[in-house]
Amino acid sequence: MTKTIGILTSGGDCAGLNAAIRAVALRAHHGYGWKTIGISHGTLGLLHRPVAAEPLDPGRLDAVLARQGGTFLGTTNRGNPFAFPMPDGTLKDRSPEMVEGLRELHLDGLIGVGGDGSLEILRRLLAGTNLPFIGIPKTIDNDVGQTERAVGYSTAVAIAAEALDRLQPTGASHERVMVLEVMGRDAGHIAIAAAIAGGADIVLIPEIRWRLDHVVKRIATLRQAGRTSALVVVAEAAGDSHEEGERGDASVGEWLAHRLMTATGAEARATVLGHVQRGAQPTAEDRLLAAAFGVKAVDLLAAGKADRMVGWWNRTVIDVPLEKVVGRCRTVDPDGALIRTARALGICLGDAA
Ligand code: F6P
Numbered sequence: 167m168t169k170t171i172g173i174l175t176s177g178g179d180c181a182g183l184n185a186a187i188r189a190v191a192l193r194a195h196h197g198y199g200w201k202t203i204g205i206s207h208g209t210l211g212l213l214h215r216p217v218a219a220e221p222l223d224p225g226r227l228d229a230v231l232a233r234q235g236g237t238f239l240g241t242t243n244r245g246n247p248f249a250f251p252m253p254d255g256t257l258k259d260r261s262p263e264m265v266e267g268l269r270e271l272h273l274d275g276l277i278g279v280g281g282d283g284s285l286e287i288l289r290r291l292l293a294g295t296n297l298p299f300i301g302i303p304k305t306i307d308n309d310v311g312q313t314e315r316a317v318g319y320s321t322a323v324a325i326a327a328e329a330l331d332r333l334q335p336t337g338a339s340h341e342r343v344m345v346l347e348v349m350g351r352d353a354g355h356i357a358i359a360a361a362i363a364g365g366a367d368i369v370l371i372p373e374i375r376w377r378l379d380h381v382v383k384r385i386a387t388l389r390q391a392g393r394t395s396a397l398v399v400v401a402e403a404a405g406d407s408h409e410e411g412e413r414g415d416a417s418v419g420e421w422l423a424h425r426l427m428t429a430t431g432a433e434a435r436a437t438v439l440g441h442v443q444r445g446a447q448p449t450a451e452d453r454l455l456a457a458a459f460g461v462k463a464v465d466l467l468a469a470g471k472a473d474r475m476v477g478w479w480n481r482t483v484i485d486v487p488l489e490k491v492v493g494r495c496r497t498v499d500p501d502g503a504l505i506r507t508a509r510a511l512g513i514c515l516g517d518a519a
Pocket of ligand 1: 178243281305306307349350351402444
């Protein structure tokens with residue numbers, strides 16, 4: 167019997183989502199003769215009547231799609247079904263409407279591409295139904311538990327490293343300290359990887375307690391050694407627990423550049439990379455990961471599995487129970503390989519000069 171599965175992308179977009187959608191629909195069609203329905207705008211599409219969804223015709227899903235950033239289905243990181251923001255400012259539980267929307271689609275399974283927050287919401291939403299659900303991890307932050315990689319991270323790191331490549335010559339020309347603030351709501355994965363790849367002198371992440379005076383001293387040491395410019399990477403979350411003094415509305419990167427200028431006498435400039443890290447053409451690595459995850463997710467549904475997430479561990483595609491993933495942010499291991507590599511290269515992490 168032909169089955170029909172649904173797919174939606176939820177949470178902040180990132181590069182590689184289209185490749186994941188394509189992989190799911192192609193595997194479902196070629197592997198099992200199943201139909202795939204794409205639900206629009208994450209869970210928001212389930213509130214529309216009829217539900218905002220479209221059949222994904224495999225003939226339409228050529229490789230061009232895998233090269234494109236964003237998600238052609240649309241997504242949202244607003245609109246928690248259980249506390250949905252209403253126009254009058256109140257919060258309403260709209261999960262029953264969304265479950266009803268799912269029923270209208272007559273699905274035999276659902277695949278959700280999301281970060282830990284979205285996967286948790288989707289898991290909760292599906293708990294009251296008997297619809298099998300499989301999650302695919304995506305987020306530039308790379309902080310989903312039980313997987314070494316999430317779709318979108320590789321591209322974000324490539325963009326951040328490229329930004330450092332561009333900041334270095336202008337910083338050197340003007341003898342400036344160039345501060346690059348990168349994304350990462352709760353974790354420093356992008357920052358540490360970009361700092362190593364992009365040749366930064368200093369990197370500050372939320373997982374390692376840093377002090378401004380150590381950073382100032384390191385810049386002084388670099389100058390004494392004849393270096394006239396420096397590259398500093400700071401994760402957006404690095405300031406939240408370790409900042410010294412009032413930051414006001416300034417981002418941590420802007421705040422840091424200002425403080426370094428005052429403390430070192432060097433000119434400093436901040437670049438807040440922001441959403442540039444999310445909107446690019448996916449790297450080959452993200453396309454590969456998205457393809458492997460999409461195929462595995464469909465295979466899990468075909469094997470009668472549910473309530474699981476696909477993941478990447480030791481260069482293997484695995485699957486893990488979703489309950490082990492939700493509510494657990496995977497932060498940078500302060501004793502892990504990347505931190506040890508950064509230290510070995512002489513990169514200052516702000517915990518010592
Ligand atoms: O979780 C992905 C992410 O890009 C974070 O790195 C960042 O803090 C946040 O989303 C930004 O969210 P928004 O797109 O709502 O500004």
